[in-house]
Amino acid sequence: MNYLAHLFLSCDNEDHLLGNFIADSIKRPEGLIFSKEIMEGIHLHKLIDQYTDIHPVVKQSTRRLHHRHRKYASVVVDIWYDHLLARQWNKYSNRSLREFADEMYAILRKRTKDMPNKLKLNLPLMADDDWLMKYSTMDGMMVIFDKLKKRVSKPDLLLGAKEAFLAVEKELEEDFGIFFPMLQDYVCKQHWH
Numbered sequence: 001m002n003y004l005a006h007l008f009l010s011c012d013n014e015d016h017l018l019g020n021f022i023a024d025s026i027k028r029p030e031g032l033i034f035s036k037e038i039m040e041g042i043h044l045h046k047l048i049d050q051y052t053d054i055h056p057v058v059k060q061s062t063r064r065l066h067h068r069h070r071k072y073a074s075v076v077v078d079i080w081y082d083h084l085l086a087r088q089w090n091k092y093s094n095r096s097l098r099e100f101a102d103e104m105y106a107i108l109r110k111r112t113k114d115m116p117n118k119l120k121l122n123l124p125l126m127a128d129d130d131w132l133m134k135y136s137t138m139d140g141m142m143v144i145f146d147k148l149k150k151r152v153s154k155p156d157l158l159l160g161a162k163e164a165f166l167a168v169e170k171e172l173e174e175d176f177g178i179f180f181p182m183l184q185d186y187v188c189k190q191h192w193h
Contacts, residue, residue, distance in 0.1 A: 002082040002135075003021075003131060003132065004085055004132055005048075005085055005180075005183075006020045007020065007021060008085070008092070008100070009044070009184070010041065010044065011187070013037070014107055014111070015035060015040070015041055016038075016040055016041035017041060017107060018108070018111050019034065019037070019038040019040060019042040019044065020044050022038075022042070022114075022119055023041070023042045023045030025116045025119045034114070044187070044190070047186075047187075051183060051186050052078070052179075052183065053074070055179060055182070055183075058074075058077060058175070061077045061080075062077050064171055065080075065164050065165075065168070068163075069158065069164065071157065072157050075148070076164075077172075079144060079145070080165055080172060081180070082135045083135050083136070083165075084172065084180075085180065086133075086135040086136035088176075089136075097136055101132035101133050104132060109123065109127065141162070145158055145162075
């Protein structure tokens with residue numbers, strides 16, 4: 001799962017949300033000392049990633065895109081799953097995606113003092129470029145993949161992401177529809193409320 005799902009699965013707990021958001025950016029030692037609740041959010045992020053990485057439905061989705069994206073297939077699936085979450089947002093949330101995104105940006109801006117330096121610099125770019133809403137459109141997804149290409153060693157393996165997705169869109173929607181409620185249930189059973 002990517003930013004949108006991780007933030008959504010933080011169960012409206014601001015400290016868990018912050019920990020979940022910063023988890024991939026923490027490199028010790030950075031001099032940041034986190035509260036128990038933020039550490040729980042970091043742990044939640046890792047639990048979500050572990051559950052997702054080994055889940056048979058996600059592995060099935062990864063196989064659907066492996067021929068095109070090879071070693072990046074699982075990363076591509078994470079991003080497309082956020083797209084599918086955004087497209088089906090009303091099925092999972094009573095708030096609009098716009099309201100949710102604005103609330104996330106406001107919380108994260110308020111909590112920059114608790115973030116690693118790199119995220120402090122990237123957060124304004126993320127909010128100003130409205131990354132969370134980008135997941136909801138195909139044009140936005142292409143922007144996300146263009147950004148990702150600049151961060152990977154083999155960007156050519158990310159070419160054709162749209163075409164690869166569209167070729168198996170129905171199957172990926174079905175996979176996501178099975179997987180995401182299971183992930184939500186797993187998170188709730190971990191008592192991250």
